[in-house]
Amino acid sequence: MGQKVNPEAFRLGHIQGFSWKSRWFADKKNYKKMVLQDVVLRKALLERLKMAGVMRVEIDRSPRELRIKVIVSRPGMVIGRSGSGTEELKKFILELVQTAKGEKPPKVDLIVEEVKEPEISAYLIANRIAEQLAKRMPHRRVVKRTMERVLSAGAKGIKVVISGRIAGAEIARREAYHEGKIPLQTLRANIDYFSAPSLTKSGYIGVKVWVYKGEITG
Numbered sequence: 001m002g003q004k005v006n007p008e009a010f011r012l013g014h015i016q017g018f019s020w021k022s023r024w025f026a027d028k029k030n031y032k033k034m035v036l037q038d039v040v041l042r043k044a045l046l047e048r049l050k051m052a053g054v055m056r057v058e059i060d061r062s063p064r065e066l067r068i069k070v071i072v073s074r075p076g077m078v079i080g081r082s083g084s085g086t087e088e089l090k091k092f093i094l095e096l097v098q099t100a101k102g103e104k105p106p107k108v109d110l111i112v113e114e115v116k117e118p119e120i121s122a123y124l125i126a127n128r129i130a131e132q133l134a135k136r137m138p139h140r141r142v143v144k145r146t147m148e149r150v151l152s153a154g155a156k157g158i159k160v161v162i163s164g165r166i167a168g169a170e171i172a173r174r175e176a177y178h179e180g181k182i183p184l185q186t187l188r189a190n191i192d193y194f195s196a197p198s199l200t201k202s203g204y205i206g207v208k209v210w211v212y213k214g215e216i217t218g
Helices: 026-049 074-077 081-096 121-133 138-152
Strands: 054-062 065-072 107-114 157-164 172-181 188-198 204-215
Touching: 026 054, 026 065, 026 081, 054 121, 074 081, 074 107, 074 172, 081 107, 107 121, 121 138, 121 157, 121 188, 138 157, 138 172
Parallel strands: 065 107
Antiparallel strands: 054 065, 157 172, 157 204, 188 204
Protein backbone atom coordinates (compact mmCIF):
# COMPACT_ATOMS: atom_id res chain seq x y z
CA MET A 1 0.00 0.00 0.00
CA GLY A 2 1.39 3.41 -0.96
CA GLN A 3 2.04 5.96 1.77
CA LYS A 4 0.39 9.29 0.96
CA VAL A 5 1.26 12.76 2.26
CA ASN A 6 -0.26 16.18 1.62
CA PRO A 7 1.87 17.81 -1.14
CA GLU A 8 1.81 21.23 0.54
CA ALA A 9 2.80 19.87 3.96
CA PHE A 10 5.58 17.86 2.29
CA ARG A 11 7.10 21.09 0.91
CA LEU A 12 6.79 23.34 3.97
CA GLY A 13 10.08 25.11 4.56
CA HIS A 14 11.64 23.86 1.32
CA ILE A 15 10.39 26.24 -1.38
CA GLN A 16 8.99 29.75 -1.46
CA GLY A 17 5.29 30.26 -1.90
CA PHE A 18 4.27 27.49 0.51
CA SER A 19 3.88 28.89 4.02
CA TRP A 20 2.07 27.86 7.16
CA LYS A 21 -1.58 28.96 7.23
CA SER A 22 -1.25 29.86 10.93
CA ARG A 23 1.82 31.55 12.43
CA TRP A 24 1.95 32.16 16.17
CA PHE A 25 3.33 30.85 19.46
CA ALA A 26 1.38 30.00 22.60
CA ASP A 27 2.10 28.34 25.94
CA LYS A 28 0.52 25.08 27.00
CA LYS A 29 -2.35 26.89 28.74
CA ASN A 30 -3.55 28.88 25.69
CA TYR A 31 -2.50 26.60 22.83
CA LYS A 32 -5.72 24.60 22.71
CA LYS A 33 -7.90 27.73 22.76
CA MET A 34 -5.97 29.36 19.89
CA VAL A 35 -6.05 26.27 17.69
CA LEU A 36 -9.83 26.07 18.12
CA GLN A 37 -10.15 29.79 17.35
CA ASP A 38 -8.17 29.31 14.13
CA VAL A 39 -10.42 26.45 13.03
CA VAL A 40 -13.60 28.43 13.75
CA LEU A 41 -12.26 31.61 12.10
CA ARG A 42 -11.05 29.87 8.95
CA LYS A 43 -14.26 27.86 8.52
CA ALA A 44 -16.48 30.93 9.02
CA LEU A 45 -14.46 33.13 6.65
CA LEU A 46 -14.33 30.51 3.91
CA GLU A 47 -18.12 30.21 4.11
CA ARG A 48 -18.82 33.96 4.34
CA LEU A 49 -16.48 34.91 1.47
CA LYS A 50 -17.42 32.02 -0.81
CA MET A 51 -18.96 34.33 -3.43
CA ALA A 52 -15.74 36.37 -3.52
CA GLY A 53 -13.78 33.29 -4.59
CA VAL A 54 -11.77 32.93 -1.38
CA MET A 55 -8.80 30.61 -1.80
CA ARG A 56 -6.80 30.86 1.42
CA VAL A 57 -6.99 32.35 4.91
CA GLU A 58 -3.73 33.04 6.76
CA ILE A 59 -3.66 33.92 10.47
CA ASP A 60 -0.81 35.72 12.27
CA ARG A 61 -0.96 36.41 15.99
CA SER A 62 1.01 38.67 18.30
CA PRO A 63 0.27 39.40 21.99
CA ARG A 64 -2.08 42.29 21.12
CA GLU A 65 -2.84 41.90 17.44
CA LEU A 66 -4.66 39.42 15.21
CA ARG A 67 -3.60 39.74 11.57
CA ILE A 68 -5.73 37.90 9.01
CA LYS A 69 -4.93 37.74 5.31
CA VAL A 70 -7.67 36.56 2.95
CA ILE A 71 -6.67 35.70 -0.61
CA VAL A 72 -9.63 35.99 -2.99
CA SER A 73 -10.24 36.14 -6.74
CA ARG A 74 -12.69 39.08 -6.44
CA PRO A 75 -11.32 41.46 -3.77
CA GLY A 76 -13.86 44.20 -4.59
CA MET A 77 -16.65 42.07 -3.10
CA VAL A 78 -14.74 41.89 0.21
CA ILE A 79 -13.60 45.51 0.43
CA GLY A 80 -16.94 47.05 -0.57
CA ARG A 81 -17.59 50.76 -1.11
CA SER A 82 -15.03 52.96 0.66
CA GLY A 83 -13.87 49.95 2.69
CA SER A 84 -17.24 49.33 4.35
CA GLY A 85 -16.97 45.60 3.65
CA THR A 86 -13.69 45.24 5.52
CA GLU A 87 -15.06 47.07 8.56
CA GLU A 88 -18.06 44.71 8.70
CA LEU A 89 -15.72 41.75 8.33
CA LYS A 90 -13.55 42.99 11.22
CA LYS A 91 -16.64 43.19 13.47
CA PHE A 92 -17.59 39.67 12.38
CA ILE A 93 -14.10 38.41 13.28
CA LEU A 94 -14.21 40.06 16.72
CA GLU A 95 -17.53 38.33 17.44
CA LEU A 96 -15.93 34.97 16.66
CA VAL A 97 -12.85 35.55 18.81
CA GLN A 98 -13.70 34.59 22.38
CA THR A 99 -11.86 36.50 25.10
CA ALA A 100 -11.91 35.91 28.85
CA LYS A 101 -13.77 38.28 31.18
CA GLY A 102 -11.82 41.48 31.69
CA GLU A 103 -9.44 40.60 28.84
CA LYS A 104 -9.05 43.23 26.14
CA PRO A 105 -9.95 41.92 22.65
CA PRO A 106 -7.07 41.93 20.17
CA LYS A 107 -6.67 44.53 17.44
CA VAL A 108 -7.79 43.02 14.13
CA ASP A 109 -5.71 43.81 11.06
CA LEU A 110 -7.39 42.55 7.87
CA ILE A 111 -5.44 42.22 4.61
CA VAL A 112 -7.28 41.44 1.36
CA GLU A 113 -5.07 40.08 -1.42
CA GLU A 114 -6.05 39.15 -4.96
CA VAL A 115 -5.30 35.71 -6.37
CA LYS A 116 -2.74 36.15 -9.13
CA GLU A 117 -3.84 33.08 -11.14
CA PRO A 118 -7.34 31.95 -10.07
CA GLU A 119 -7.66 29.59 -13.04
CA ILE A 120 -4.88 27.35 -11.68
CA SER A 121 -5.86 27.42 -8.00
CA ALA A 122 -6.50 23.86 -6.77
CA TYR A 123 -8.97 25.14 -4.14
CA LEU A 124 -11.17 26.92 -6.69
CA ILE A 125 -10.87 24.07 -9.22
CA ALA A 126 -11.88 21.37 -6.71
CA ASN A 127 -14.86 23.38 -5.45
CA ARG A 128 -16.00 24.14 -9.00
CA ILE A 129 -15.91 20.44 -9.93
CA ALA A 130 -17.73 19.52 -6.70
CA GLU A 131 -20.51 22.05 -7.39
CA GLN A 132 -21.00 20.77 -10.94
CA LEU A 133 -21.12 17.14 -9.77
CA ALA A 134 -23.76 18.11 -7.19
CA LYS A 135 -25.84 19.49 -10.09
CA ARG A 136 -25.68 16.02 -11.68
CA MET A 137 -23.61 17.12 -14.67
CA PRO A 138 -21.67 14.35 -16.55
CA HIS A 139 -18.50 13.83 -14.52
CA ARG A 140 -16.19 12.99 -17.42
CA ARG A 141 -17.21 16.10 -19.36
CA VAL A 142 -16.81 18.28 -16.26
CA VAL A 143 -13.31 16.97 -15.50
CA LYS A 144 -12.09 17.07 -19.11
CA ARG A 145 -13.26 20.66 -19.65
CA THR A 146 -11.73 21.75 -16.36
CA MET A 147 -8.38 20.16 -17.20
CA GLU A 148 -8.30 21.81 -20.63
CA ARG A 149 -9.05 25.21 -19.07
CA VAL A 150 -6.32 24.80 -16.44
CA LEU A 151 -3.65 23.74 -18.94
CA SER A 152 -4.54 26.60 -21.29
CA ALA A 153 -4.18 29.01 -18.32
CA GLY A 154 -0.50 28.08 -17.97
CA ALA A 155 -0.33 25.06 -15.64
CA LYS A 156 2.30 22.40 -16.41
CA GLY A 157 0.07 19.52 -15.36
CA ILE A 158 -3.09 18.56 -13.51
CA LYS A 159 -4.42 15.43 -11.84
CA VAL A 160 -8.03 14.94 -10.72
CA VAL A 161 -9.31 12.00 -8.67
CA ILE A 162 -12.99 11.51 -7.88
CA SER A 163 -14.26 8.68 -5.71
CA GLY A 164 -17.63 7.63 -4.37
CA ARG A 165 -21.01 6.86 -5.93
CA ILE A 166 -20.10 8.47 -9.24
CA ALA A 167 -23.11 9.15 -11.49
CA GLY A 168 -25.36 7.53 -8.89
CA ALA A 169 -23.75 4.07 -9.19
CA GLU A 170 -24.78 1.43 -6.64
CA ILE A 171 -21.15 0.54 -5.91
CA ALA A 172 -18.62 3.27 -5.10
CA ARG A 173 -15.59 3.49 -7.37
CA ARG A 174 -12.54 5.66 -8.00
CA GLU A 175 -11.63 7.40 -11.26
CA ALA A 176 -8.38 9.29 -11.91
CA TYR A 177 -7.65 11.75 -14.73
CA HIS A 178 -4.22 13.09 -15.58
CA GLU A 179 -2.77 15.60 -18.07
CA GLY A 180 0.81 16.88 -18.21
CA LYS A 181 3.40 16.32 -15.46
CA ILE A 182 2.77 15.94 -11.70
CA PRO A 183 6.20 15.38 -10.02
CA LEU A 184 4.97 14.72 -6.48
CA GLN A 185 8.34 13.55 -5.15
CA THR A 186 10.30 16.60 -6.37
CA LEU A 187 10.56 19.13 -3.53
CA ARG A 188 11.28 22.08 -5.84
CA ALA A 189 8.06 21.40 -7.78
CA ASN A 190 5.32 23.91 -6.99
CA ILE A 191 2.32 21.61 -6.42
CA ASP A 192 -1.03 23.09 -5.40
CA TYR A 193 -3.41 20.55 -3.81
CA PHE A 194 -6.92 20.54 -2.40
CA SER A 195 -9.70 18.05 -1.71
CA ALA A 196 -13.39 18.99 -1.59
CA PRO A 197 -16.61 17.03 -0.98
CA SER A 198 -19.50 16.95 -3.42
CA LEU A 199 -22.77 16.20 -1.63
CA THR A 200 -24.93 14.66 -4.34
CA LYS A 201 -28.38 13.08 -4.01
CA SER A 202 -26.81 9.63 -4.36
CA GLY A 203 -24.18 10.24 -1.67
CA TYR A 204 -20.78 11.71 -0.92
CA ILE A 205 -18.25 12.09 -3.76
CA GLY A 206 -14.71 13.16 -2.92
CA VAL A 207 -12.80 15.40 -5.35
CA LYS A 208 -9.00 15.72 -5.17
CA VAL A 209 -7.02 18.08 -7.38
CA TRP A 210 -3.26 18.42 -7.91
CA VAL A 211 -1.93 21.31 -10.06
CA TYR A 212 1.71 21.54 -11.12
CA LYS A 213 2.71 25.20 -11.65
CA GLY A 214 6.40 24.68 -12.46
CA GLU A 215 9.66 24.49 -10.51
CA ILE A 216 10.88 27.00 -7.94
CA THR A 217 14.66 27.41 -7.78
CA GLY A 218 16.97 29.56 -5.71
